[in-house]
Amino acid sequence: MAMAALRREGRRFLLPTASSAPTIAARSAISNEESCLFGVRSISTQIVRNRMKSVKNIQKITKAMKMVAASKLRGVQIRTEASRGVWQPFIALLGDSPSIDVKKNVIVTVSSDKGLCGGINSTSVKVSKALFKVYSGPEKEPKYVILGEKGKAQLVRDSKDHIMLSVSELQKNPVNYTQVSVLADDILKNVEFDALRVVYNKFRSIVLFIPTVSTILSPETIEKESEAGGSLGDLDLYEIEGGETKSEVLQNLTEFQFSCVMFNAVLENACSELGARMSAMDSSSRNAGEMLDRLTLAYNRTRQASITTELIEIISGASALEG
Amino acid sequence: MTLNLCVLTPNRMIWDSEVKEIILSTNSGQIGVLPNHAPIATAVDIGLLRIRRNGQWLTVALMGGFARISNNEITILGNDAEISTDIDPQEAKQTLEIAEANLSRAEGKRQAIESNLALRRARTRVEAVNVISY
Numbered sequence: 001m002a003m004a005a006l007r008r009e010g011r012r013f014l015l016p017t018a019s020s021a022p023t024i025a026a027r028s029a030i031s032n033e034e035s036c037l038f039g040v041r042s043i044s045t046q047i048v049r050n051r052m053k054s055v056k057n058i059q060k061i062t063k064a065m066k067m068v069a070a071s072k073l074r075g076v077q078i079r080t081e082a083s084r085g086v087w088q089p090f091i092a093l094l095g096d097s098p099s100i101d102v103k104k105n106v107i108v109t110v111s112s113d114k115g116l117c118g119g120i121n122s123t124s125v126k127v128s129k130a131l132f133k134v135y136s137g138p139e140k141e142p143k144y145v146i147l148g149e150k151g152k153a154q155l156v157r158d159s160k161d162h163i164m165l166s167v168s169e170l171q172k173n174p175v176n177y178t179q180v181s182v183l184a185d186d187i188l189k190n191v192e193f194d195a196l197r198v199v200y201n202k203f204r205s206i207v208l209f210i211p212t213v214s215t216i217l218s219p220e221t222i223e224k225e226s227e228a229g230g231s232l233g234d235l236d237l238y239e240i241e242g243g244e245t246k247s248e249v250l251q252n253l254t255e256f257q258f259s260c261v262m263f264n265a266v267l268e269n270a271c272s273e274l275g276a277r278m279s280a281m282d283s284s285s286r287n288a289g290e291m292l293d294r295l296t297l298a299y300n301r302t303r304q305a306s307i308t309t310e311l312i313e314i315i316s317g318a319s320a321l322e323g
Numbered sequence: 324m325t326l327n328l329c330v331l332t333p334n335r336m337i338w339d340s341e342v343k344e345i346i347l348s349t350n351s352g353q354i355g356v357l358p359n360h361a362p363i364a365t366a367v368d369i370g371l372l373r374i375r376r377n378g379q380w381l382t383v384a385l386m387g388g389f390a391r392i393s394n395n396e397i398t399i400l401g402n403d404a405e406i407s408t409d410i411d412p413q414e415a416k417q418t419l420e421i422a423e424a425n426l427s428r429a430e431g432k433r434q435a436i437e438s439n440l441a442l443r444r445a446r447t448r449v450e451a452v453n454v455i456s457y
Contacts, residue, residue, distance in 0.1 A: 176334075180333075249365070263333045
């Protein structure tokens with residue numbers, strides 16, 4: 001039983017004098033012997049103290065991470081709200097038809113690079129996988145474009161061949177429109193698509209993030225749809241100024257729409273990531289605090305128990321001498 | 324009758340109010356838009372957008388984008404836009420000089436195109452500050 005206790009307590013139990021008479025060693029040594037002799041009635045104060053120290057460190061670190069995320073969130077939130085207005089005119093002009101059925105779907109998943117941000121990356125990946133199932137069919141096979149390390153790590157496991165392009169370290173410098181438009185350009189050049197589905201977490205509030213899918217159709221699809229009538233049929237009411245053909249204008253329009261929607265998606269996801277990190281670190285530091293309370297109680301109990309035993313020994317020794 | 328003009332960029336909304344008339348430059352020339360214009364959708368070039376409001380003309384340097392006009396509602400989406408009062412003339416001139424220097428130093432087709440675009444952008448900003456309002 002002593003050996004089991006030794007193994008359980010873990011490190012630094014090379015006390016050879018475990019079973020000899022208690023000497024004037026450190027109290028911790030006595031406690032160690034105690035635990036070796038009596039099993040796991042009392043945990044050594046040394047161990048509890050070490051555990052308390054590490055839990056306290058964790059609490060400090062997570063609290064600091066929460067404050068960092070909170071301060072970053074403020075700046076990003078302003079920019080996100082400012083960028084929300086820019087994709088609405090596109091919807092007003094081109095309509096929004098998420099249920100459109102096309103052959104070549106490309107799913108663009110926006111995720112974060114760093115971890116410790118709650119469940120947002122898992123939700124994004126879940127939605128992407130669900131979309132993949134929805135759009136798979138006899139002749140059509142959707143492809144992935146992944147932004148961010150965490151999404152890549154999760155999707156590479158089972159959909160490795162379907163990933164066309166993956167980008168990381170998007171957030172190294174504060175996101176700006178030029179960078180995102182270059183990225184959008186890259187994607188448009190390298191990927192054939194009839195419809196692009198951008199999956200990201202929309203930032204509703206610090207505690208609420210909604211996984212969203214934004215659909216962007218390719219110019220050919222839009223032309224087909226507008227000829228077929230429906231919500232996109234109003235497009236023909238507009239005269240095209242400037243000596244370009246309708247398809248050129250549509251191409252420009254969809255490219256611009258894609259880069260605007262990407263910009264908004266990246267910003268919203270960044271906001272959601274910071275908000276999720278804030279709440280994750282907050283609950284983590286609260287947890288650490290509770291653990292610390294429990295450990296403090298255990299520590300005090302152990303300390304008092306060892307004092308009591310020492311007193312008992314002294315007193316019984318003294319009374320043995322007298323009597 | 325007035326037009327409701329909305330100028331948006333990915334970073335923020337530049338303008339959102341009623342105006343009497345606007346002049347914007349497309350790649351086939353400048354077009355003026357008065358109330359009750361026919362609905363059009365057009366690409367906007369890197370150039371000046373002039374807005375008339377209360378008898379006064381205001382200038383906005385617009386770096387390309389799209390314009391949609393219908394039912395007296397104008398929506399202009401730009402890659403970037405600056406109101407002329409927000410541009411610092413000295414800084415705009417310096418940017419122009421840097422852009423010109425870059426153009427003469429550009430090697431290869433791609434760099435030439437990029438520095439050309441940068442030059443046009445810088446020139447637009449300088450013009451926005453220098454335009455005489457009448």
